[in-house]
Each structure stands twice: as C-alpha cells, then as structure tokens.
Amino acid sequence: MILDLLFPNHCIHCNRIIDPELLICDLCLTQIHFTHYNYFESNPIKEKCSLFFPVENAYALIQFEEEGLSRQIVHELKYKSREKAGKILADWTIERLEFKDEKPDLLMSVPLHPKKLKERGYNQLHLFTETLSSFYNIPFNHQLIKRNHYSKAQALKDKQHRLESVNTFSITQPITGKHILLIDDVFTTGNTVSSVAWEILNAGNNKVSVLVMAVDI
Incomplete structure (x- = not known):
C-alpha cells in the first residue's frame, strides 16, 4: 500500500x-486493435497456418503494429520484466474467446531455450497459459516440448533467418490422441508455430489449434 x-x-x-x-x-x-476473429471459422491466422500444417482452429487476440500500442505491450511483457502483462492479456482473451463444447485437451506454450529462460527470468507465455488453464479448466504442460537451439530474439532476426530454422524443437514425452492448443506471443511468418505443430502432429494421432497474443500478417 x-x-x-x-x-x-x-x-x-x-x-x-x-x-x-x-x-x-x-x-x-x-486504442488497441482487437482482431475479433472467430476461433471456429476461417480467419487470417487460420488461413496462414493451413499453408504449413493441418490446423483445427486458430485465434489471435490483437493486431501487432510496429508503431502501435500492441507492440509496446508485447515488448513490456517480453523484454521489460512485466511478467504480469501475461495475465492481463489472458484476461482480455477470456473476455473474447469461447470454446463452447469443443475445448482442447491440453494447453502448451512455445518454450524458451534454458539459456534464454535464465537470461529473462521467466517464460513470457507461462502466466498467460496458466491463467487460461485455470479459467477454462484445461490442463497445461510446460515440459511437453523443448527448444533445442539458443538463438537471438525473433524480433531481431531478418525474415530470411526466421525461415531457416530446422529441428528447432523436439517432443519430450509420449503423447497421442490429443487436441492441443499451441500458444505463442506474436505470429509473423508462422515458422515457429509450424515447427512446434509438426512435432506434435508427428508424435501421434494428435490435432493442433493455435492461439497467439498478437498477429502480424
């Protein structure tokens, strides 16, 4: 006080x-431009994902704008130790996203490399994911997949380098017959989400949907 x-x-x-x-x-x-996407219907992020992997549903909370407030919010979360911003973004998502009777079986966020996690002190997606898990009563698993290589922030890479990632992630536990909601912060090229999605799909008879905080396409 x-x-x-x-x-x-x-x-x-x-x-x-x-x-x-x-x-x-x-x-x-x-001033924030919320997308108002329908999770169950065709929308720009679902259309983009479908070019790379079989996607069930997809949703993005806000439009990512280089000079806009959305960029400032994401950067506060990722680079300025404002971990609580993840809960705020989750609360905004909860106000706008309804799974109806078709909830996914599991929430899974894109992991950081252990070195990056140590540098940042937290994964910017964990509090966001855990808040959604609590509200929707859907379990989460932060250990299901690991990042194999340490790399500089996506925001600092040029577009070509973002497209060159190979074997970036790997599954750590057996999983099959599950519908997994894959969570990331900003969707740009779709490369990161696609890499993780294929690991999940190749692990067994699984389905993948996508949820991101912001979309830049």
Missing part, C-alpha cells in the same frame, strides 16, 4: 497513474 503511494503504477502509453494490477488506462485500452 505504502509502496503504491511512493511508486505508483503508470500506464505504459500515456503515463497516467493507474491501478497496480493494470498495464494501461481505460482510455488507452480503446
């Missing part, structure tokens, strides 16, 4: 003082 008075939380965009649990103020929230 005293710390909140001495060091109040500010909106990352306009710098207004806001509740300690928030990331942006209500006014700035109106």
